Amino acid sequence: MQTDKKYVxxxxxxxxxxxxDVLVCGGGPSGIAAAVSAAKNGAEVxxxxxxxxxxGQGTIGLVTSFMSMSAYTGGRQVIKGVxxxxxxxxxKMGGCIKPLDMAEKKPYxxxxxxxxxxxxxxxxxELYKIAADRLMEKYGVKVLFHTYITxxxxxxxxxxxxxxxxxxxxxxxxxxxxxxxxxxxDVIAYTGAPFETGVGEKDGxxxxxxxxxxxxxxxxxxxxxxxxxxxxxxxxxxxxFPLMKDDEFRAEMTRVTGxxxxxxxxxxxxxxxxxxxxLEVMDWLRKNYKGTENIRLTKIANMxxxxxxxxIVAEYKVTTDDILNYEMFDDVISMNxxxxxIHNPDGGGCELYWLxxxxxxxxxxxxxxxxxxxxxxxAGRCIAHEGIAVMSTCYGTGEAAGAAAAxxxxxxxxxxxxxxxxxxxxxxxxxxxLGENEPEKPEPRYIHIKTL
Ligand SMILES: Cc1cc2nc3c(=O)[nH]c(=O)nc-3n(C[C@H](O)[C@H](O)[C@H](O)COP(=O)(O)OP(=O)(O)OC[C@H]3O[C@@H](n4cnc5c(N)ncnc54)[C@H](O)[C@@H]3O)c2cc1C
Numbered sequence: 265m266q267t268d269k270k271y272v273x274x275x276x277x278x279x280x281x282x283x284x285d286v287l288v289c290g291g292g293p294s295g296i297a298a299a300v301s302a303a304k305n306g307a308e309v310x311x312x313x314x315x316x317x318x319x320g321q322g323t324i325g326l327v328t329s330f331m332s333m334s335a336y337t338g339g340r341q342v343i344k345g346v347x348x349x350x351x352x353x354x355x356k357m358g359g360c361i362k363p364l365d366m367a368e369k370k371p372y373x374x375x376x377x378x379x380x381x382x383x384x385x386x387x388x389x390e391l392y393k394i395a396a397d398r399l400m401e402k403y404g405v406k407v408l409f410h411t412y413i414t415x416x417x418x419x420x421x422x423x424x425x426x427x428x429x430x431x432x433x434x435x436x437x438x439x440x441x442x443x444x445x446x447x448x449x450d451v452i453a454y455t456g457a458p459f460e461t462g463v464g465e466k467d468g469x470x471x472x473x474x475x476x477x478x479x480x481x482x483x484x485x486x487x488x489x490x491x492x493x494x495x496x497x498x499x500x501x502x503x504x505f506p507l508m509k510d511d512e513f514r515a516e517m518t519r520v521t522g523x524x525x526x527x528x529x530x531x532x533x534x535x536x537x538x539x540x541x542x543l544e545v546m547d548w549l550r551k552n553y554k555g556t557e558n559i560r561l562t563k564i565a566n567m568x569x570x571x572x573x574x575x576i577v578a579e580y581k582v583t584t585d586d587i588l589n590y591e592m593f594d595d596v597i598s599m600n601x602x603x604x605x606i607h608n609p610d611g612g613g614c615e616l617y618w619l620x621x622x623x624x625x626x627x628x629x630x631x632x633x634x635x636x637x638x639x640x641x642x643a644g645r646c647i648a649h650e651g652i653a654v655m656s657t658c659y660g661t662g663e664a665a666g667a668a669a670a671x672x673x674x675x676x677x678x679x680x681x682x683x684x685x686x687x688x689x690x691x692x693x694x695x696x697x698l699g700e701n702e703p704e705k706p707e708p709r710y711i712h713i714k715t716l
Contacts, residue, residue, distance in 0.1 A: 266529070278427070280436045284310040284406070286669045287439035289413050289426065292320020293655040294644025295445035296396055297346040297662030298669070302443070303403035304694060305670035310406040310437070312413055312428060315566070318396035320447060320644075322655055323389045326478035326565035328514045329505045330385035332363035335656040337381060337601035338622030339364070345696040347659035350399060351385060359391030361508070370506045372487040378713050381601075381621050385656075388508045413446070416454040422639045423455055441669035441679065442640040445662060448525060449574040449634075449646035457637040458577040461525055463609050463650075471609040473572040474521045477538035478514055481546065481559040486510040488555030493613070493715045498541055500612025500715055502553060512562060517545045519612055525573030538568050571607050571650050576642050579680075580630035582649045588617055590705045593628035595684045596698050597668075597691065598660030600627060603710060604651045613716035620706040626699050627652055629687065632665050633680055641665045641679050660696070667691055 286302040288295050291313035299311045311318075321327045330351070335343035354360040361369050363383035374382035400407050411430040416423050417438070425438035444451040453459050462470035476499070490504040490513070497517060504513040518541040523534040542564060549556040584604050585591075601624040604617040619625075631648060632641050643665035644658040652661065667690050672682045688698055 278434055278436045280438060282310055282437045283439070284308050284437070285440050285673055286443060286666065287312065287426065287437060288443045288445055288666065289451050290320065290444070290446035291318040291407070292445060292447055292644060293322060293658035294662030294665070295320065296350065296399065297659040298443045298445055298643055298666030299405045300346045300399060300403050301663040301666030301694065302670040303405055305667050305674070305690060307670035307673060310408065310439070311400065312408045312411050312437070314410070314412045316409050317393040318400070319389065319392050321569050322387070323392050324566045325569045326389060326480065326514060326563060327569060327655065328387055328389050328480070328507060330387070330656045331602055331654040332383045332385045332656070333379060333381040334600050334602035334654045336363050336383065337619065337624050340622065342599040342601050342624045342697055343656045343660045345660070345691070345694050346663045347656050348695065350395065350659070353399065354387055354392060354395045357391050357395055359395060359508070360385055360387035373490060373506050375487070376489045377491050378616070380618050380711055384505065386506050386508065413451060416451055418455060421637055423451070423637060424639070426451060440673050443665045443669050444640060444642040444646065445644050447573065447645040449576045449642060452576050452634045452637065452640060452642060452646070453574055455637045455640070457634050460575045460577065461573065463572050463606070466610065472523060472525065473570050474519050474607050474609055475523050475534040475538060475568045475570045476516055477518050477535065477542065477568040478516055478565040479542050479561060480507060480512060480514045480563040482509065482512040482562050483558045483560045484511050484513055485555035488513065495612060497545065497548065498612055500608070500614070502549070515545065518542060521609055521611065523570070525570055535568055539564065571653055572645070574646055575648050576634045576646050578631050578642070578647060579633045579635060580628050582627060582631050582652060584617070584649070587625055587649065587651045588710050590619070590623050590625045590702070592699055592702065593626045595629040596626035597629045597632070597664035597687065598627045598657065599624045599697055599699050600652055600657045600660065602651050602654045602657060604649070606650055608716050611716070613714070615716065616713040618711040618713065620708070620710065622703060623706050624699065624702060627657070627661060629664065629668070629684055632661060632668070638678055638680070641668055663694065663696060664691060667694070
């Protein structure tokens with residue numbers, strides 16, 4: 265049974281298994297892009313991932329569609345770079361449908377959605393894994409799976425490496441620069457740097473982002489309506505996403521609240537509670553929802569998803585106002601056209617602030633730089649706002665973090681002191697769009713939808 269006793273672990277000599285230029289921790293969307301981008305900028309790169317594949321929430325969490333409104337807006341593409349290269353490769357393998365082809369290939373998807381730009385980019389999570397392996401091979405990234413990063417090696421305020429654990433034992437890895445793409449900001453938390461875990465307060469108590477386990481089913485009518493608010497459901501709505509096969513959908517329809525992302529006990533409770541809801545939701549659909557009378561469960565995500573777990577405290581925190589004001593920062597490193605999407609921490613439903621189609625905002629370099637610790641940069645979900653956590657945007661921030669890590673080694677400067685024009689030039693050369701052709705800010709500024 266659980267106890268609060270203590271055990272003093274004896275000191276031990278560890279093998280230093282690897283020494284590299286750039287170490288990318290975590291192989292989700294941000295990690296994939298960071299690794300490729302660091303390699304493109306001449307670094308020797310290693311990527312460490314605790315599971316057996318790349319893709320993060322996209323593969324192990326079955327979040328099987330890029331929210332294309334982050335990358336495209338009003339038919340205009342604002343996230344390019346590694347994300348474009350990856351989706352081109354996946355498309356060639358028959359593993360995704362590009363957003364601009366959705367109207368032809370998935371004509372029913374737009375029906376009754378609440379999004380202003382209704383296209384998404386659905387993908388096959390299995391082909392995604394293979395495409396990501398190919399990309400790592402192409403750029404010479406050394407990948408190590410089945411390996412958990414368990415602590416940071418510090419010298420004063422500088423992170424010099426990490427401790428890893430895997431079947432080969434406990435080892436050390438040293439790197440000139442480290443990119444934290446764990447989604448949870450694990451490495452930055454291990455350094456002792458500050459972080460946040462809440463998404464607000466209720467009655468003086470911090471509230472956490474809710475968790476959700478994705479699942480897929482087939483046997484549905486291809487024209488099944490994919491969105492309908494229904495307060496009877498724990499999620500607060502029917503929320504389905506098309507997959508590659510016409511009769512198969514991914515359901516984002518489980519919801520559990522009050523889970524602490526830093527507690528393994530709570531994470532276990534969340535996994536079990538979410539999985540328990542799956543069969544109940546399937547039954548509810550069969551009985552109540554047109555087109556899903558004959559559905560069969562095909563997949564359950566290996567890991568539940570949480571929009572916000574740990575958020576780093578960075579030099580700059582992107583705010584809701586920045587997003588809804590289409591802010592253009594001088595130190596822009598990625599654009600984004602996804603608005604604000606708050607999953608209700610207190611029950612079903614969500615609150616959405618959609619941007620006006622055709623408009624986008626920027627993400628500043630400072631948002632990737634954690635306070636209180638050097639030699640490490642973050643990207644992806646842990647760098648703050650819900651609006652910038654969607655997967656194509658994580659490619660965007662990952663690409664910038666990887667390039668910054670490699671360039672700061674070349675320039676022999678701290679990450680914080682890297683001249684922004686050098687980083688921006690490198691990103692532009694990689695095909696990244698940094699908001700050079702943005703239109704005038706629109707009025708009204710956004711579309712507000714509440715389904716709580
Ligand atoms: C309910 C829900 C619905 C969503 N819907 C969408 C959607 O429809 N479209 C969209 O684009 N986005 C969606 N998102 C957001 C998106 O999935 C995530 O924000 C995104 O995947 C984050 O990318 P990341 O690279 O930061 O982290 P992750 O995808 O979380 O990847 C982190 C990786 O790091 C690894 N890792 C973590 N800790 C360690 C460690 N200590 N050691 C080694 N490896 C480690 C993990 O195994 C994982 O592979 C949704 C999120 C949720 C929760």
